[in-house]
Amino acid sequence: MLMSTRIPGDFLISDFSVVHHEGSSLIVCLDKWGGVWTWSASTGEWLARPLSYAHAADPVMAEYPDAENSIDMVAALSVDGKLLLAAGGDEQEPALWDLGTGELLWRTPLNGAYLADVIALDGTFVTAQQYSEEVRLWSPDGTDTVLGEMGQSSCLGEARVGGRSLILAGGSETEVWDAATLARIASFTPYDGRVWAVAACALAERTAILALTEEGDLCAWDLDSEADEPLYELAVGTEASDTLAVTTVGGMPLVLTAHPGSLRMWSAVDGTEAGHVDTREHGVTAMETTAVDGRQALVTSGSDGVLRIWDESDLVR
Structure with a gap:
């Protein structure tokens, strides 16, 4: 293992986002109480990042002076030298903060369009919102574009495969957009169950779109095939958590699913x-394959309050 580190206070880490800022990698973590922290891969330093309440200025909240953010998911951006955080939750609309100062830069109205998921993508971020069921692309100044609507939106992903940057969204189906043109290029429906996690990877001459469903099925489709039939659909177990990652071990592309203890x-x-x-002491809550200070790695967070940075050799079994 390249390294591991425990969040101060020994909190469960419920979500994280890796961002490359000012020449090094930072991992922005969300603890189970909604607190935001950053950890520097180069210095090993943890910093608490308090955030102002997103809706404090809303007249509706005047009678609730002690209201606080209810954040369940985070996505970090580095834009023009600033470290930004897009966040929201199951009971909070998306907003954007300057993590350096804790200042709220902008927020969306109190309208019940709570977050299902949020990801960062090339200096912008993407949200999947509940109830409105819209997938939106946002710029740091708050300008947004509706990519589309989808039933029961629940998760997002992004991938760079075959020279294309893709935006992925899961819900009652799996939708794929070309990030350069914002055109929807494919839609796939699993045989059974809502999609909880999405990913993509290169397979020889084709691109595989991957989805994990609430029924514990791992599904794969060929992005460029006209056939709607999956490449495969297999049962990985209903105990699998709602996270999915793709990595390469020994030249072989692998899909990773998180289960109790492994x-x-x-x-x-x-x-x-x-x-x-074996992850019995870790309890994986989220994972992502990404570069950490220039080295490709698998990053996982756990119910033990630990971030683990895995090398390819750690996954050879």
Whole structure:
């Protein structure tokens, strides 16, 4: 393992976002109480990042002077030398803060369009919102574009595959947009269950779109095929948590799913099981494959309050 580090206070880490800021990697973490922290991979320093309440200035909230943010998901951006945080939750509309100062830069109205998920993408961010069921692309100044509507939106993902940057969204189906043109390019529906997590990866001459459903099925489709039939659909277990990652081990693309006590690995080519890693002391809550200070790694957060940075060799079993 490249490294591991525990959040101060020994809190559960419920979500995180990796951002490259001022020449180094920062991991922005959300604890179970909605507190935001950053950890520097280069210095090992943890910093608490208090945020002003997003809706404090709203007249509706005047009778609730002690109201606080209810944040469940985060996405960090580095824009023009500023470290920004897009966040919201199951009971809070999306907003944007300057993490350096804690200042609220802008917020969306109190309208019940709470967040289902948020991700960062090339200096912008994308939200999937409940009730409105809209997927939106936002610029740091608050300008937004509706990419589309989808039933029961629940999760987002992004991938760079085959020279294309893709935006992925899951709900009653899996939707795919080209991030450069903002055109919807594909839609796939699993046989059974709502989609809880989405990802994509390159497979030889094709691009695989991957989805994990609430019924515990891992589904894969060929993005550029006219056929709606999946490449494969296999049961990985209903105990799998709502997180999904793709990595490469020994030149083989693998899909990772998190289960109580283990990370399980599956061939992205045909879905056959490729091994597992013991995580009984960790309890994976979120994971992402990304570069950490220039080195490709798998980052996981856990119910033990620990961030783990995994090397490819840690996943060879």
